[in-house]
Amino acid sequence: MLLEGKTLLVTGASAGIGRATAIGAARHGADVAINFHSDDASAASCIAEIESLGRKGVAIKGDVADPDTAKDFVARATEALGRVDVFVNNAGICPFHAFLDMPVETLERTFRVNLHGAYYMVQAAANQMVKQGQGGAIVAVSSISALVGGEFQTHYTPTKAGVHSLMQSAAIALGKHGIRCNSVLPGTILTDINKDDLADEGKRNYMEKRIPLGRLGAPDDLAGPIIFLASDLAAYVTGAALLVDGGMFVNLQ
Numbered sequence: 001m002l003l004e005g006k007t008l009l010v011t012g013a014s015a016g017i018g019r020a021t022a023i024g025a026a027r028h029g030a031d032v033a034i035n036f037h038s039d040d041a042s043a044a045s046c047i048a049e050i051e052s053l054g055r056k057g058v059a060i061k062g063d064v065a066d067p068d069t070a071k072d073f074v075a076r077a078t079e080a081l082g083r084v085d086v087f088v089n090n091a092g093i094c095p096f097h098a099f100l101d102m103p104v105e106t107l108e109r110t111f112r113v114n115l116h117g118a119y120y121m122v123q124a125a126a127n128q129m130v131k132q133g134q135g136g137a138i139v140a141v142s143s144i145s146a147l148v149g150g151e152f153q154t155h156y157t158p159t160k161a162g163v164h165s166l167m168q169s170a171a172i173a174l175g176k177h178g179i180r181c182n183s184v185l186p187g188t189i190l191t192d193i194n195k196d197d198l199a200d201e202g203k204r205n206y207m208e209k210r211i212p213l214g215r216l217g218a219p220d221d222l223a224g225p226i227i228f229l230a231s232d233l234a235a236y237v238t239g240a241a242l243l244v245d246g247g248m249f250v251n252l253q
C-alpha cells in the first residue's frame with residue numbers, strides 16, 4: 001500500500017489512463033477525487049469501483065480548458081476529502097489531423113485542454129498544497145510525443161512537450177515547499193483517444209512491431225509508475241520524466 005492515508009486528485013479519469021490511476025490509487029489506500037468532462041456514467045462507475053475498495057471517491061465534472069474548473073475541482077475535492085496530497089494531471093485530447101490544413105479551432109482546443117488546462121490545474125493544486133504546509137506530489141501525464149513527432153499530431157506533440165517542461169519548472173518553483181513534480185511519458189496505450197487511429201490494422205501492426213516488449217500498452221501499465229512517483233518511495237525524485245513505452249523510444253533499428 002503505497003498511498004495509505006493519502007488523498008489523490010486526478011483529471012480526466014472517467015476513462016483510460018486517468019481511470020486506471022484513480023482505481024489503482026484506491027487499491028494503494030488513497031481516497032480519490034476525479035475530474036471528467038462529459039461521460040457521467042463512466043465517472044459514476046469509476047467512483048463505484050473506488051468505493052468498493054473501501055476508499056472515499058468523489059467525481060466532479062468540468063472542462064479543464066476553463067480556468068475556473070481548476071479552482072472549482074481543487075476546492076470541492078478538498079471539501080470532500082479534507083486535503084490534497086497528490087495531484088495527477090492527466091486529461092487530454094488528440095484529434096488526429098494533417099498539418100497543412102489544421103483548423104484553428106482544433107489547434108486552439110488541443111492547446112487549451114492539454115496545456116493551458118494542465119497549467120491551471122497544477123497551479124490550483126499547488127496552491128492548496130502550499131496552504132496545507134506539508135508538501136505533496138504532482139505527476140503529469142506527458143507523452144513519448146514530448147520527445148518525438150507525429151505527422152497528424154503537430155498540434156498535439158507541442159502540448160506534451162509543454163507539459164513535460166511545466167513539470168521541470170514547477171519542480172524548481174515548488175521544491176522549497178516540499179512539493180515534488182514529475183512526469184510520465186507513455187508510449188502507445190490502447191484507449192479511446194486512439195481507437196479510431198489504431199482501427200487501421202496496418203498502423204496497429206506497425207506500432208506493435210516498434211515495441212520491444214511486443215505489445216501496445218494498457219491503461220494499468222501507467223498506474224504503477226504514476227503511483228510510484230506519487231509515493232514516498234520516490235521522496236528524492238523531482239523534475240524527472242519516466243518513459244513508460246515498452247521500449248518504443250529506444251528502438252531505432
Ligand SMILES: NC(=O)C1=CN([C@@H]2O[C@H](COP(=O)(O)OP(=O)(O)OC[C@H]3O[C@@H](n4cnc5c(N)ncnc54)[C@H](OP(=O)(O)O)[C@@H]3O)[C@@H](O)[C@H]2O)C=CC1
Pocket residue numbers: 011012013014015016017018035036037038039040062063064065090091092093094113141142143144145185186187188189190191192193194
Ligand atoms: N493513449 C495513449 O497512447 C497516450 C495517452 N497519453 C496521454 O494520456 C492522457 C489520457 O489519455 P487516454 O487515457 O489515452 O485518453 P481517453 O480518451 O481514454 O481518456 C481521456 C479522459 O480525459 C477526459 N477529458 C477529455 N477532455 C477533457 C476536458 N476538456 N476536461 C476534462 N476532462 C477531459 C475524458 O473525459 P470524458 O470522457 O468524460 O469526456 C476522459 O476521462 C492524455 O493526456 C493523453 O495525451 C500520452 C501518451 C500516450
Ligand SMILES: C[C@H](O)[C@@H]1OC(=O)[C@H](O)[C@@H]1O
Pocket residue numbers: 094142143144145150160186187188189193194197
Ligand atoms: C493518441 C496517440 O495514439 C498516442 O498519444 C501519444 O501521446 C502517443 O505518442 C501516441 O501517439
